[in-house]
Amino acid sequence: MVQTKSSTKDDYKAIDISVNAFLPESSYKHLPLGLWKASGPAWEEKVRNGWSAEYMVEMMDRGNVECSFLISLCSANGVGGEEIMVPAEEILPILQKYPDRFVGMLGISPVRKWGDKYYAPTYIERAIKDHGFKGVHMYPHWYGVRINDRRMYPIYEKCAELDVPIAFQTGQGTMRSNSRVVARPIWIDEIVRDFPTLRVIALHSGYPWEDELVALAITNENVYVCPDVPPPRLWHASILTYLKEEGRFEGMHGSDKVLWATDFPLQEPETSLKEIDALGLRPEIRRKLVRDNAIKVFRLDAVKAGQQPLARTA
């Protein structure tokens, strides 16, 4: 089989659109989550220590990743529990120190009110306009607020107005953590009808409704799928089929609509990309999956790949 030069995998580097900022100074705040208990003592220890920016950069080099979207994560200790928040200011120094390697992804809380420093719409505007964040990240399952809830609408409006994508968890809530199912993929349908220009990235594969999620991505121009959880070796058949199938709907296939990511620290790029290689994708599809689609969705193409760093902050 003849490979075009642009699609041999050593020619390009990957872009990881979901990396959580579990920094050494604040990672311990996430310890109360039942998730770590469920994953075992080794994980508890790791989360207690956190991961430094230097570690992440080194890890990205090992995995041949050009840049990562660093999330200032907003979550809570289960629905109704204490909020666990990494404010944007906490990751700003990293974005400034490594402008070529990290892009800001703003985690938001959907329940904060007007007047609060982190009230989502104003916080988003500030982060995007003043600090060069490129997208918004939301974990509604920690708050028990459904994605089609009315309180979400000002957030969607703001993202659409600023022309930035919003990524949120879909499918089951996080295990053993008193989170809720708030994002069945089909509920995205209503959102993209009401906000036709809004780009939505559905994280976590929509388990156990992968079929539903794929159906939405096929029918809606602006719905993208990011199966950052589970790892590629466990991707569901519908997602794999969607990714491999081509030729029926121009631009709406998985090859154009699925984005790889690690959800670090849950995966690391080196292993994750090896698992991608084992999927046996056509080289062009692999490249789109791990790189080009991210450039397209986040409009990173303003800067030419390979000539200038993709990640630009402030």
Place this chain on the structure above:
Amino acid sequence: MIRAIDACVNPFFPEFISRFNGFGYWKFLGQDWETKARKGWPVEDLLGAMDRSGVDKAGLVAFWASSPSSGDRSFVTARELLPVLKAHSDRLFGVVGLNPLLPVSDQYYAPRYLEQAVREYGFKAAHVGLHWFDMAPEDKRLYPIYEKCLELDIPIVLPLGAAPPRSGLRSVAEPHRLDPVIGDFLNLKIVGQSVGYPWERESVYLARNNGNFSILANSPTPAHWIPDFVGFIKQGRFPKYDAGSDQVMWGSNFPLNDPVKARGEFDAIGFADTIAAQLLHDNAVRVFKLDVKN
């Protein structure tokens, strides 16, 4: 005579009236109204009525409705009202009517159009004719509009109560349905237009519980205000906190009510001068942030 602000008048001027001819309530109001509505009301009529009823300033609503009886989209845009607002800037201020159903691709997409009307044209408030869009106040499609009002620091006027008579519309706006909205937007200044017939007491409880909610009492006219409402204005149950005189403003809804008659009915209630001044003038100045010389 206390100088007044009429918080709500309609731009049924001859040049726009054909767009509103399909409204069922012209028939309901009687044959002479059908004739009148065909001609429209020139701005001089409005200014004359204001003079006769002691009104210094009136809020002109760039009204937006979709009329099921005529099938038309019936509206006057903010830009269309600019000439008249500019010509009488000492007498009129603009309230921009929005259509929450329009998609983002439309030039009148509500949040964007609202921002333009307020920042560029100097409109003082937003207005959504809920019944005309079959949309309850807590409908999430309104939330981006509420959010934009907060950002622009302007009030939003929402007609509450039963749908306009013979309009063929559903009564989607019982005042109590604002309760979740108030909870979600504690700082939003909401103006409930009309006393909320036949649920006036719901409007009263909303105002009693929430300082940012006020009542624009344009309909029914003061002669028909229920005792609970008048009592709330005169003195709340906990006078220091919930006396309603802070949160009620008079309006005529010209030309549907005659301002002179409405003003006469208002004066006939016999409020104390201090309270009357709040209802007729001060509350509107505060809520709509009007420039008035005193």
